[in-house]
Amino acid sequence: MKAKNCLIFGGSGQIGRYLIRKLTKNNFKVTVVTRNIHQKGYIIKTQANAGYVDVIESNIFDEKKIRACFENAEVCINLVGILYEKKGGNSFNNIHSIFPSILAKLSSEYKLKNFIHLSALGINEATDSSYAKSKLEGEKNIFKNFPLATILRPSIVYSVDDNFTTNFMTLLNRLPIFPLYYNGKTKFMPIHCSDLTDIIYYILEKNILSKVVECVGPETITFKDIIEKLLKQIDKKRILLPLPLPLARFSARFLQLLPEPLLTIDQLKLLKYDNILTGKYKSNFAIGCPSKRFFEEEVNKYCYMWKDGGQFSIKKSDNKI
Numbered sequence: 001m002k003a004k005n006c007l008i009f010g011g012s013g014q015i016g017r018y019l020i021r022k023l024t025k026n027n028f029k030v031t032v033v034t035r036n037i038h039q040k041g042y043i044i045k046t047q048a049n050a051g052y053v054d055v056i057e058s059n060i061f062d063e064k065k066i067r068a069c070f071e072n073a074e075v076c077i078n079l080v081g082i083l084y085e086k087k088g089g090n091s092f093n094n095i096h097s098i099f100p101s102i103l104a105k106l107s108s109e110y111k112l113k114n115f116i117h118l119s120a121l122g123i124n125e126a127t128d129s130s131y132a133k134s135k136l137e138g139e140k141n142i143f144k145n146f147p148l149a150t151i152l153r154p155s156i157v158y159s160v161d162d163n164f165t166t167n168f169m170t171l172l173n174r175l176p177i178f179p180l181y182y183n184g185k186t187k188f189m190p191i192h193c194s195d196l197t198d199i200i201y202y203i204l205e206k207n208i209l210s211k212v213v214e215c216v217g218p219e220t221i222t223f224k225d226i227i228e229k230l231l232k233q234i235d236k237k238r239i240l241l242p243l244p245l246p247l248a249r250f251s252a253r254f255l256q257l258l259p260e261p262l263l264t265i266d267q268l269k270l271l272k273y274d275n276i277l278t279g280k281y282k283s284n285f286a287i288g289c290p291s292k293r294f295f296e297e298e299v300n301k302y303c304y305m306w307k308d309g310g311q312f313s314i315k316k317s318d319n320k321i
Contacts, residue, residue: 005072006204008032009060009103010079012040014161014193015118017047019077022197023204024048031069033058060099061089063106070110075204077116078103083131084256084264092134101141108146114209115149116200117142121189121214122275123153129269139212147210150203152196154215155275158295159193160302167262169230169306172238179243179251184224187274189216192293195284202289212281217291220276229296233303 006023010016011032020030030053034040037057044055058065060080070076078100085091100117107115119135126132142149158165172178199215202208221229224240231238243251248268256264277283284291304310 004028005074006030007069007073007076008079010081012043013079014159015157015196016079017043017161018159018193018197019200020044020047020053022201024052026201031056031073033060033066033069035059063102067106070106070112073110073112075114075116076103076107076112077200079118081118083267084261092130096134097137097141100138101145104142104145104149114204115142115146116203117149117151119151119153121153121155122273124278125273126270130266131270149210150208151212152199152215153212154191154196155189155217157193157196158190161193165230165299168227169234169303172231172234172236173306175238177239177241178227180224180240181243181248181268181271183242184222184227184240186223186271187220187276188223188226189220189276190295191215191217191291192298195291195293199284199289208287213287214277214281214283216277216283217293217295219294221295230299233296233299234306
């Protein structure tokens with residue numbers, strides 16, 4: 001059987017690595033475009049057997065160079081996104097609005113079978129967030145240029161390779177007091193990275209077109225629930241302190257000055273809004289690809305790295321002689 005050709009942007013990230021493994025195991029030949037082949041190339045090439053992954057170095061806004069990547073592609077998948085803005089062109093508008101528009105135009109021009117774009121859940125409601133507005137604008141640009149595109153809106157995506165659970169467990173290990181923004185009441189439906197890549201593969205196999213699909217895990221949990229579950233997994237007790245909004249804003253202004261911001265003012269705005277199914281679009285459950293992995297069960301598989309004693313850690317109650 002002839003391998004299918006898939007073009008991926010953002011393949012070196014958490015979702016990209018899982019997706020490369022999923023697709024290449026199912027007879028897809030993947031071409032990954034990266035901005036720094038020396039830094040990211042070895043990560044990408046180790047995700048699949050030789051011959052199934054090609055890595056091309058290019059500035060993602062070099063339309064002339066990335067155009068050549070579309071000549072042999074059958075589908076294009078865009079996983080590129082940022083959580084905060086940096087200098088040098090890494091703005092929400094450039095990454096979330098302009099770049100997807102370029103990919104959609106090229107997908108249409110080269111008559112690709114599908115263009116799958118990763119957006120985010122809850123962006124319709126977060127009208128005061130620059131991140132959300134840029135994501136919405138990007139979706140509009142995509143459908144304008146390639147009406148057959150499929151847009152995925154996932155809730156928080158987690159795995160051993162994420163910057164979500166891993167960062168929180170690191171902070172919970174070090175801080176005696178942990179702040180709860182908006183009293184920790186914001187709701188999420190976390191989806192494991194493997195479940196999300198299963199959805200992408202399902203959409204390709206079933207040839208699902210021109211849809212917005214909300215991608216969620218099998219449970220709804222609050223921000224406070226997430227922190228408490230992580231504390232339980234790493235056997236720690238911490239004071240969870242609800243932070244008044246003015247103080248939260250002040251802390252965000254300080255934290256966003258860090259080279260890798262722990263929290264920005266824009267992210268604080270996003271935390272006001274629940275990150276759950278809206279009912280306005282079909283979900284992964286509705287299209288026939290339900291999520292199977294539960295948050296606490298999956299985190300339990302890698303949380304030992306944050307426990308005292310690491311992989312050899314045991315509960316004190318089990319330490320009986």
